[in-house]
Amino acid sequence: MKQKITKSQKAYMQNPIIQFFKFIYLNVRIIRIVAGGHGGTRK
Template sequence: MTRRISKTKQFIMMNPIIQFFKFIYLSLKVLVIVAGGHGGTR
């Protein structure tokens, strides 16, 4: 096992308060990509 994710980064990844805001951000970002639509290419 090689540590590749620092303890600080690990803390941010698992902190429920920080991650709550990240959850809102990710939900909106995914929604934008999905609702952003789709179409043809020809």
């Protein structure tokens, strides 16, 4: 049986206060990945 989104998870996903903190967290994670840079793969 595949994982389901439960009612409590849905409430969490749509709670504006919790999601405000999640919004900051997501932005920080995304910026870290972007700012983490990029480069070549060949030596």
